[in-house]
Amino acid sequence: MSMPKAKRRVGKYELGRTIGEGTFAKVKFARNSETGEAVAIKILDKEKVLKHKMVEQIKREVATMKLIKHPNVVCLYEVMGSKTKIFIVLEFVNGGELFDKIVNHGRMREDEARRYFQQLINAVDYCHSRGVYHRDLKPENLLLDTYGNLKVSDFGLSALSRQVRDDGLLHTTCGTPNYVAPEVLNDRGYDGTTADLWSCGVILFVLLAGYLPFDDSNLMNLYKKISAAEFTCPSWLSSGARKLLCRILDPSPMTRITISEILENEWFRKGYKPPEFQEENKINLDDVDAVFKDSEEHHVTEKTELEPAAINAFELISMSEGLNLGNLFEIEQEFKRETRFASKCPASEIVRKIEEAAKPLGFDVHKKNYTMRLENVKAGRKGNLNVATEVFQVAPSLHMVEVRKAKGDTLEFHKFYKNLSAGLKDVVWKTEEDTEEDNQG
Numbered sequence: 001m002s003m004p005k006a007k008r009r010v011g012k013y014e015l016g017r018t019i020g021e022g023t024f025a026k027v028k029f030a031r032n033s034e035t036g037e038a039v040a041i042k043i044l045d046k047e048k049v050l051k052h053k054m055v056e057q058i059k060r061e062v063a064t065m066k067l068i069k070h071p072n073v074v075c076l077y078e079v080m081g082s083k084t085k086i087f088i089v090l091e092f093v094n095g096g097e098l099f100d101k102i103v104n105h106g107r108m109r110e111d112e113a114r115r116y117f118q119q120l121i122n123a124v125d126y127c128h129s130r131g132v133y134h135r136d137l138k139p140e141n142l143l144l145d146t147y148g149n150l151k152v153s154d155f156g157l158s159a160l161s162r163q164v165r166d167d168g169l170l171h172t173t174c175g176t177p178n179y180v181a182p183e184v185l186n187d188r189g190y191d192g193t194t195a196d197l198w199s200c201g202v203i204l205f206v207l208l209a210g211y212l213p214f215d216d217s218n219l220m221n222l223y224k225k226i227s228a229a230e231f232t233c234p235s236w237l238s239s240g241a242r243k244l245l246c247r248i249l250d251p252s253p254m255t256r257i258t259i260s261e262i263l264e265n266e267w268f269r270k271g272y273k274p275p276e277f278q279e280e281n282k283i284n285l286d287d288v289d290a291v292f293k294d295s296e297e298h299h300v301t302e303k304t305e306l307e308p309a310a311i312n313a314f315e316l317i318s319m320s321e322g323l324n325l326g327n328l329f330e331i332e333q334e335f336k337r338e339t340r341f342a343s344k345c346p347a348s349e350i351v352r353k354i355e356e357a358a359k360p361l362g363f364d365v366h367k368k369n370y371t372m373r374l375e376n377v378k379a380g381r382k383g384n385l386n387v388a389t390e391v392f393q394v395a396p397s398l399h400m401v402e403v404r405k406a407k408g409d410t411l412e413f414h415k416f417y418k419n420l421s422a423g424l425k426d427v428v429w430k431t432e433e434d435t436e437e438d439n440q441g
Helices: 046-051 055-067 098-105 110-129 192-209 219-227 239-248 286-290 313-319 325-329 347-361 410-422 432-440
Strands: 013-021 025-032 038-045 076-081 085-091 142-144 150-152 338-343 363-368 371-380 383-395 398-407
Touching: 013 038, 013 383, 013 398, 038 046, 046 055, 046 085, 055 076, 055 286, 076 286, 098 142, 098 192, 110 150, 110 192, 192 239, 347 363, 347 371, 347 383, 347 398, 347 410, 383 410, 398 410
Parallel strands: none
Antiparallel strands: 013 025, 025 038, 038 085, 076 085, 142 150, 338 398, 363 371, 371 383, 383 398
């Protein structure tokens, strides 16, 4: 198969693989063709934004995010619009999610957990001082850069699907239930400051304990535990850590510890270094207004290819842990919400084989060029499992296939992938080493 004639571009950015998906948006890896810099582009559907009356909210959030330049918050570079889409260009952070670190290595030592918590509080405090609230803080939204520094993603943007009523309070219980504050659940409105702080407390507990403080398969029981702040600290925690957790996970937002009090807390202050950074005073907000103007002159141009997207060495490195390219082509990658394999088959044959393997497993298949969405007909533990797959060209006769959970339960995704890979044995490329191991087994 020849190399693609055209790549997908949005203005000066060349789009690559999808690195995340949500109800309102999709995030793609991209490269600035002028500077060569790697970025992440969040793509929103204009029709959905208009339908949910989110225009003013997005304008406000994006404008505020452009003003936030903090070492522990993912940076927003610019925003662009086409006739049908909004493109939010963000800093690309390649060290993975804090969530994966916990799942793969278990609980952390107190000094390590404290360092991440200090960075989280620095970010939250800075954003709150500028009137920006996250509303969905959880380890999956905490990224790590190459140096292991924490970067909060979606700060201010996670609220895109939320609605603020006339009383100025938020009235939605969206988000991940386990991390949600009691006042968010009672539906009488809540303050974003204290609600974010509760979520920070749950994150600190997870870092120190390796499991959630509030967990129950029955949603009503879970809500009761959260509302009563019914949790037990593990025996290995120091008294300083326990006391701080009890002050943060206080069910009453009126008596809950404040960020300024946390900054003075003895356990928190151990080894604490306030962040050093220069604030930018000159920020251009012209692009924020231009996004929603209907005139063609303000629209960015989009070009799409019909062949599988090519993937270059830089992207391969960014997808691997560290610089170890070996694990890119492992068939199973434990505890991930995405996995990859290589294949020497033509792209069209890979798509056909995935479809053939997915249908008997009870999945509907939706295809568009070399991307596919597989949707489980039956609802699972967290709704219907949705799986996105995409075929990339590494070389003329070598493709890489990414299989990613788009929606649903992570454990169900692993089970599905195990069954799917059993039906793809003749598609997955194996090295001589793999073949030898199979023969010995």
